[in-house]
């Protein structure tokens with residue numbers, strides 16, 4: 342069952358009409374479905390069956406603490422990339438021992454905090470980082486569990502800005518260097534080698550690049566055994582794509598089972614770090630049409646959500662569906678560029694979309710639960726928008742709309 346569905350020609354999230362939620366909380370507004378989040382997480386988790394595994398939700402895709410709380414209650418782990426994300430996970434009731442810490446620029450302070458709370462593993466991205474973790478752990482009298490992020494040089498066949506597994510990308514250490522770096526890690530006093538990880542990119546719609554990367558990691562793992570280095574886990578990162586329009590990515594169950602087929606004979610815990618595949622289609626961005634403007638070339642639907650609220654179309658020319666939320670209104674269809682209030686030509690939610698709308702109507706951008714609110718900003722001094730979680734017939738405010746005062750609270754006038 343789709344928890345975002347039309348009933349009597351009105352869009353519902355679970356048991357509530359979107360128009361009712363929008364009227365109650367105002368727009369622009371992110372609305373998430375708790376049941377959808379849970380279903381997506383379970384799709385990954387269930388597919389592993391009895392095989393030891395940990396699903397670590399990628400916090401960056403949607404770090405709202407109610408979302409993290411929802412994940413924590415399922416027993417989820419978390420993939421974090423900053424201390425900010427770590428503090429959120431802890432605040433939301435997440436278990437530090439299920440946290441993996443990725444990212445190329447971990448600071449001493451971040452490493453110390455992660456050691457203090459006892460995270461599962463540091464996903465190490467370079468030799469200098471390895472030394473830094475060893476030093477900080479030494480100072481604190483701790484042993485840091487580490488995995489090496491291996492860059493398998495696999496083409497993820499996704500947008501170049503979100504591809505991470507090629508040598509030209511800044512992430513991880515190359516397969517060629519990795520064996521040497523593992524030997525180095527094994528020789529350091531304050532780190533313990535526990536795993537290997539990779540993450541080759543985001544919004545992947547094909548299985549093959551994941552399988553190729555897994556093969557390369559398995560080969561490397563076999564070589565490490567010859568060096569006496571035995572791993573406890575293999576972390577294959579996130580990156581599974583979703584359907585924004587007509588993409589046909591593998592279902593999480595299919596994807597997970599394909600990985601398991603390769604790995605089930607190894608005595609390894611498997612870790613995954615899905616973000617988008619859990620959160621994207623669990624959320625929508627609701628916006629109000631402020632004006633309709635027409636010239637010789639275009640119809641513009643000018644809406645109250647801008648690229649500061651949802652930057653994906655501007656940043657990656659990402660296509661995301663835009664839908665009416667009430668089909669009972671008598672409206673003529675027309676083709677619109679759906680644009681926002683920001684003073685940038687790249688400020689659009691979608692171009693050349695056929696919609697039956699008028700000024701004052703609400704419309705929704707689908708698949709907005711990942712990398713929407715999490716990448717929002719205050720550009721043009723626009724307060725960050727509110728977020729609501731629907732759970733059955735209840736709608737909970739999980740982030741308050743910022744006030745104008747919030748925008749300058751941390752700034753100071755000169756004396």
Ligand SMILES: Cc1ncc(COP(=O)(O)O)c(C=O)c1O
Pocket residue numbers: 399402420443444540542543544578579580581614615616617618711
């Ligand atoms: C290390 C790491 N893990 C997990 C993710 C989550 O990716 P996705 O949202 O595509 O599943 C990312 C972002 O691409 C990442 O950089």
Ligand SMILES: N[C@@H](CCCC[NH3+])C(=O)O
Pocket residue numbers: 401503543544653711712
């Ligand atoms: N932010 C990107 C994905 C990058 C994932 C982070 N490594 C998006 O919206 O598609």
